[in-house]
Structures are given as C-alpha cells and as structure tokens.
Amino acid sequence: MTKGLLSVFTGDGKGKTTAALGVTFRALGHGQKVCFIQFIKGRWQSGEAIWSERFPGLLGFHVMGRGFTWKSEDMEKDRQAAREAWDFAVGMINGNTWDVIVLDELTYLIHYAMIPEEEILEVFSGKPASLHLIITGRYASEGLLQAADLVTEMRAVRHPFTSGIKAQKGFDY
Ligand code: ATP
Ligand code: MG
Numbered sequence: 001m002t003k004g005l006l007s008v009f010t011g012d013g014k015g016k017t018t019a020a021l022g023v024t025f026r027a028l029g030h031g032q033k034v035c036f037i038q039f040i041k042g043r044w045q046s047g048e049a050i051w052s053e054r055f056p057g058l059l060g061f062h063v064m065g066r067g068f069t070w071k072s073e074d075m076e077k078d079r080q081a082a083r084e085a086w087d088f089a090v091g092m093i094n095g096n097t098w099d100v101i102v103l104d105e106l107t108y109l110i111h112y113a114m115i116p117e118e119e120i121l122e123v124f125s126g127k128p129a130s131l132h133l134i135i136t137g138r139y140a141s142e143g144l145l146q147a148a149d150l151v152t153e154m155r156a157v158r159h160p161f162t163s164g165i166k167a168q169k170g171f172d173y
Contacts, residue, residue, distance in 0.1 A: 002099075002130040005149040010107060010140035013154035020102045020134045021048055024059070027132075032099035034059050035092050039085055039137075040105040041065030046173045060098070064088060065105075082114035093127050100132045107137030110144065117143045 009016040024034045036052065041063050052061030064085035089103055109115045121143055127133060135144065145151055167173055 004131040007150040008148040009136045011153035013156035015154045016136040034100040035098040036102045038063045038104045096128045102134045105137040110141045111139040
C-alpha cells in the first residue's frame with residue numbers, strides 16, 4: 001500500500017507550483033487521480049488550467065481565489081472566501097477519491113491568519129493514509145514544516161523579473 005506523503009514546496013525561488021505540476025503530470029501518467037486546487041487566482045488563465053480540461057475524471061482543477069486579494073479592502077469578505085476555499089479542500093481530502101491532492105499557495109491562508117494553523121494540521125493528520133498531499137507557497141509556517149514528510153525550499157538565486165523581463169505565457173503561467 002502507498003504511504004501518502006505530506007510535502008511542502010516553499011521558499012522565495014521560482015519552481016514551487018511548477019514542481020507540484022510535475023508530480024501531477026507524473027501521477028496522471030500512471031492513471032492516478034489528481035485534484036489540483038489553487039487558492040490564489042492569477043491574472044491570466046494558466047496553461048495548466050487549460051490543459052486540465054483534457055483529463056476529465058482524472059484531473060480535477062479548481063481555482064478558488066476569485067474575489068479575494070489579501071489586500072484587505074474588505075477583510076471579512078476575504079476571510080469568508082478563504083473559509084469556503086478551505087472547506088472545499090477539506091471535502092476533497094476526506095472524500096478519499098484522489099491519489100494526489102495539491103493545495104497550491106495554501107501557505108498564505110496560514111500566513112495571513114485566514115485559517116488557524118492548528119485546524120489545517122488537524123485535517124492533514126487525519127487524511128487518508130495513501131493520499132499524497134502537496135502544499136506550495138512562500139512563508140510556510142513552522143508547524144506545517146514540522147508536520148511534513150518532505151520539505152523543499154526553493155531559493156531564489158536569480159530571476160529574470162529583476163532584469164525587467166515580465167512573466168511569459170507557457171514558462172510562467
Ligand atoms: P512557478 O509557478 O513559476 O513555479 P512559484 O510557484 O515558485 O513559481 P509563486 O510565489 O507562486 O512562485 O509566484 C508565481 C509567479 O511569480 C510566477 O510568475 C513566477 O515566475 C514569479 N516568481 C517566482 N519567484 C520569483 C522571484 N524570486 N522573483 C520574481 N518573480 C518570481
Ligand atoms: Mg506558486
């Protein structure tokens with residue numbers, strides 16, 4: 001039986017979401033079912049969101065960030081959106097129908113105190129035994145790092161953005 005891992009891809013270097021997509025690609029190749037939940041909505045429709053439609057039943061792709069910005073124009077609304085997104089993820093985890101679940105940019109829910117860390121860790125500790133859970137995002141909290149079986153920190157050495165090169169379709173989104 002599979003030993004489901006809790007993995008965290010964090011740090012300020014590029015590659016966290018890309019690494020989670022790499023696992024997604026790999027698992028789908030073996031016919032495994034992957035649920036990819038994005039907690040923050042990007043400005044552009046991503047290649048992965050478009051591609052996900054080609055794997056009905058095998059790849060669930062959900063962008064939950066609509067409406068919240070973390071810039072707290074309306075803190076209560078942001079909190080509610082975060083709560084709805086998290087509740088959705090909990091349903092997916094406890095539903096026990098996926099081999100891999102990616103919670104992309106989940107770290108910000110803890111970092112901005114939208115959802116208590118203890119509540120999130122409790123759900124993780126009760127996850128189905130064979131489920132691989134992957135968390136991405138900067139500023140992973142101490143408790144999350146302690147709970148994880150695998151932690152990789154992407155370190156920014158150089159990024160084209162600092163030379164004025166903007167995000168590019170295909171490479172960045
Ligand atoms: P990617 O989605 O490319 O794997 P990521 O998940 O590691 O990146 P995020 O913190 O989620 O990084 O930020 C996503 C966007 O910010 C991407 O367009 C990425 O190119 C850009 N980015 C990531 N790291 C840096 C950095 N160190 N400096 C500037 N921009 C960055
Ligand atoms: Mg990311």
